[in-house]
Amino acid sequence: MYKIMIVDDNHLSIEGIYNRINWQQLNAQVTHKVYDGKMSLEILKSEAIDLIISDIEMPQLDGLSLAKEALTIHPNIKIILISAFDKFEYAKQAIRLGAFDYVEKPLNYEYLEQILKKALNSLANEQKNLAILKHSKPLMIDNFFFELLNSTCEEAKYSLDNYPNYLNLELNYRYFQTIIVRVENAKEIKDRIGVEKYHVSLMSISDKIKESLKDDFFMVHILSNFNELIVIIGHNYSSSKYFHKRATEIFTDLSSTLHTQIFEVHIGIGNVVKYLWNLALSYEDASKALEYCFFFPQKEIFDIRDTIGKGLPQEFYQTQHEEELIQLICKKDLDALEEWMNQLARELLANYRTKQLVFIQIYTLLGRLLKFLYEMDIDSKNIEKEIIEVYSKIDAFNNSSEIFKWFNKICKLACEKMNASIKTYHDRTCASVISYVKEHYNDANLSLNNIADYVNVSSSHLSALFKKNSGTNISDIITSVRIDAACQLLTNTTIPLKEISEKSVILTNTISVPVSKRKQAKHLPSIVRNTP
Incomplete structure (x- = not known):
């Protein structure tokens, strides 16, 4: 039953409302008749009231001020304001403050009862939705972190700043990090044991990860994204290096355990970030680290620090050199291409000290080249075949010069493909011209x-x-x-x-x-x- 409070400094007005409304039909009960606005606030602080009917014109605390304070105490409370003054400004102020409605005196009790019915129906719907919302808080927490991982720092702070308190999330830590655990054979497992059992097994992995992390990190939250688990951790360690080292050690131990199960997993470890709102950067790093499982499928853990050269900006292999290579291929200038290749070799060898990392950079450039050939509708099957064959026997390269000699060979082959494709295009164009002339x-x-x-x-x-x-x-x-x-x-x-x-x-x-x-x-x- 809904609890109703009637507030008016006029005793007769309160009694009129109390006696002329069918409260039982509204499933409501007048629990308080209050003749002082300040007293009504004291009651609200100690007791939950569903709806207030209040006069606007009262000494000490008027109805508009009462509405404002009451909504601060109970944001979901419904308020109906009454006034003997025919002033539209009162109605505007009442609605602006958050009151449900405004009724003028002398009261039409049938009309007031209709307003009360609408207000209580609205309250019932809100309470139902609030119950659903509270029940779905775990899902909201997941959505909060998903949004956080896919937003820039500025976007996250602007749109998510109010949610940690509402969701009761303790996020006031010095450092944060994201680790991705990707199930590489997810489809095979789903086909074999079914989707439901697959996800139950995935939840078991999630529980195992939480158990392994709980003693070393204050915050552990795991998101399940169908074929991967996104692990978000936070702590107040004195240094980011120790934070990263400890997380890597735990996941190194975990990887061998997970591989004894039916799952084949790869783990991508992102950088440690200092602020919660920068978590997207760590997530991006973890995703980027996982890209290298294509090059080294025999590995299980990929740390972003191992995939990017310490002295080389991250954009090195993503933009500048990719575009330079494409331009040289388009120009088919073999001399300029060879000079560029020599410069590339010097830069890579100065910043990457292992054969695998040098090879990764070359593979990235070749990936961009293949994409370009595909976009140009140029047949690159033999180039793809050559790359795959060499990838499977990377250890056959004895030194860096052999790798770059092979890279140069692939680039020249791409130039030949471009030449052949252009000649074919020119021949077809000229044939189309002659055919058109003969017809017209x-x-x-x-x-x-x-x-x-x-x-x-x-x-x-x-x-x-x-x-x-x-x-x-x-x-x-x-x-x-x-x-x-x-x-x-x-x-x-x-x-x-x-x-x-x-x-x-x-x-x-x-x-x-x-x-x-x-x-x-x-x-x-x-x-x-x-x-x-």
């Missing part, structure tokens, strides 16, 4: 622009491309095709010369026609050779 030679409006539109290139580019590829101009081709058509008509038909002239549309003088065609054109009547 009798069109008086046939021109370079028409043909360029058909093959979808600019007229200037098409003119130069055709000349370079075939050694002749498009206008000569048009004339040649028209003369051929006229000769065929003269030889094989009895069509009148004037009609042949119209069908052939010979618009150029034979002076501009190639010699072989000029000899044919010499035997044509002038009306055909020089038709305007």
